[in-house]
Amino acid sequence: MTSYDVIVIGAGHNGLVCAIKLAQAGLKVHVVEANETAGGAANNREFAPGFTTPGCAQWLTQMSPELSRELKLEQHGLEFVGSNLPTVALAADGNALIIDGESVSGANVSAKDQQALKDFRRLTGKFNRLLYKAFSHRPPRLIEADFADRWQLLQLGLRMRLMGKDDMNELLRLGLNNIYDLLNEWFEHPGLRGALSLDAVLGTHLGPRSPNTVFTYLQRRLAEAWGEGGVYQVKGGLGSFGDALAAAANAAGVSIQYGNAVSQITMTQDRVSGVTLSDGQSLTSRYVVSNADPVTTFSTLLGYQNVETDTARRVSQIRCKSGASKLHLALDGLPEFTGLSLEDLGHRLVVAPDMDYVERAFNSVKYDEYSPRPMMDISIPTVRDPELAPAGKHVLSAIVQHAPFSLEGGWAAHRDQVISDWVECMAQYAPGLREQIISAELLTPEDLQDQYHMTGGHWDHGEISFDQVLMMRPFPAAAQYETPVAGLFLCGAGSHPGGGLMGLAGSNAARQVNETEKNG
């Protein structure tokens, strides 16, 4: 039986970041991954012969340059074919809106809106710098706070105050608000409002009018903290990001085992003592750090009967149903989007013509229906990275919302219809699209759950909502990565500050394991 200091469950990006940091601190770390590749939701998927697409996440948006440098990811093979790319808000008449950082053009956008976006970005950038500081540390405890917690809170309060009275007041006013009201206050162009609102609801089970969506917007736009607003395209697909992390992990002395899922977290008396794998193998360790979502960790891997009632109760109440699904199209040629240049096609294309459209798309999911007119976040990765498809062919990858986790009548019966409806929706902007399709694949929230081991198919491992963030994430007694079960830590997106390929949950968790190791 092999014994380690730490076993990390899952080679997702947070698991690997955590593993690297623990190995660098001198611990013997082993990572167990169910799939055949590293990266978790940042992976590649050959969905048709010769056609490769990012399987879940498709852009890198929230990874801080600071952490990337620290992990030496570029030395380990991370390359970008597109950096800080603009967003193109599609319009059926071809008069698309192009949002590039703080500037916006096209679609007869007014000078007033152009100026407003600059001011808006200045304000949200400021909020995001505050958020980034809070995200880079464990969330403070409010009750039983120790000195470090009080210091954290004090710093947060001080930083908020240092934003200036007006901006602080503004943050307090709109922090709990919804993005619909906020964008209506700031902008007049429906297309601009729609495109901006998309980031607030992407991956969530929320619509623009849902409370809380200003916060999800800021969380999604974390890169504004370091002055960026665009998306990054990784060379070779997002799977290469996972590969670079795995290479960095190997270089740090971490061992990674693929294709073998953890079936159980084992306990000796009252503390975790290792894991049992699906092939029956047992590994022992002093700590187990789970990158799996909290519901999987506690209900499946540990078993609710092995934790106290309060833990089981809280975990069972975590809201983690996603509204996001993935549509992958293998195309015979480059699709023609009305009015877009070749360069535009290499950007992020969004379908969110106005906020009511996005809200309507959300309506359906509340009743376990899918939206035939969904909002979309589209990437055609082969424009910048032709190697992902056979010569002359292209891949279109789209995050499509909203689709329910359990569709009325079941997904199997409606899969083809859903693909057809959504292609139809896309064809409003690219009329010849349907004829170019060689193969199509739909990953419903249910599929995303099964493929990526995320309960509810939620890539944040739990909704980013006020009752589930900061010291409440994933639940109060586990908010500082250490769980109520001795030796068991969480390091995934289900912990503060959530998912989105930022790696901060993993790095914060590593700090906490190290602290426990030092202080007992």
Add this chain to the structure above:
Amino acid sequence: MSKTAPDRTVEPVLLPTPFYPCQLAANELHDWGDWNGYIKAGSYSDVELEYFAIRSSCGVFDLSPMNKYRISGPDALPYLNRLLTRDVSKVRQGRVGYSVWCDEQGQVMDDGTLFHLGENDYRLCAYSRALDWLSWSALGFDVTIVDETEQVAALALQGPTSCSALKTLALDDLQTMKPFDLRQYQFEGEPMLVSRTGFTGDLGYEVWVAPDKAEALWHAFFSQAKDYMPKPIGTDALDIARIETGFLQAGDDFVPAEHAVRQGCTRSPFELGLDWLVDFSKPVFNGRRALMREREQGSRYRFAILDVEGNKPAHHSYILHNGKPVGTVTSAGWCPTAKTNIAFAQLEMPHGAVGEQLVAEIYYQRELRWNKVMAPCTVVKGAPFNPERRRQTPAPAL
């Protein structure tokens, strides 16, 4: 009393128990109160006489309002072991066990008795409504939990003549039941569960029947056992008896954790003197982690039984050490049989060691005038009332 009931113009808030018609007929005082939403008798005639019935003949008490939960299914044992602090596997079939259960902070949510009725079949009797907590606790377990408070009527028969009195209902070999045994008997052809349990620290039994048998049981018992002088008793008399024998009353001696609003007002099992109910050899149970920490770091309070000088009950008194308050009294009373003035106190650590001399600051009113007594008191080991017959098997016949 008029023979016909007056027309009701309002719906009653409190519910009658299955024994209510019998209680109504027996209650000279109409001293009614609320217990768990049901009508209960505070006293029927005279509290002292009722108390002395418990100690010298047989007090009859309606405990139907007690919350009763049926817990069954393949995982009943592991479920209960995770729920309760004690090792439930030691409560064998046909036995009853006393236990407490805690929240995640290791604070006592309630105490109660667990009846091991059959294989994977238990009944938990609780002071507080617990269905919500019991249901949450069932996550991950294959168990069924049914609130059977309404489906079971119960009568406690407590006192030295209780065995002989109950035997008049043709309960063979009743005297061979050991304390905390339970046994199935029949009453009028229907099942009747008898347990040798009670809340008086005396020889006594609790009898559990279907509600439609309640009145018949009451009448049969009072007519057939009349030579053993059974007497209906209310909660006031019961309270004296339980204090005299050292039993805690949830809501009086501790605030059930789920009811507490203020932080720090709840108590752990250690702080209630119930260390013996906590079994750390179980790898997981609710409150374990917090209680482990408490065991290492020490408790905040200690439960103490005080022998208070004089005869003024130290209700809600401050307990002083060198003139400084170090605790409060939660239950107090003059104990007629033990002839001592007893108080249960919550004392700040390190106070409360057996033999410690303290002072109770007692206030009492006489004809609108407040009087104050500074009564010296001593921490004693155990409660003063603990008769041999409580444990004797076969039970003594009188």
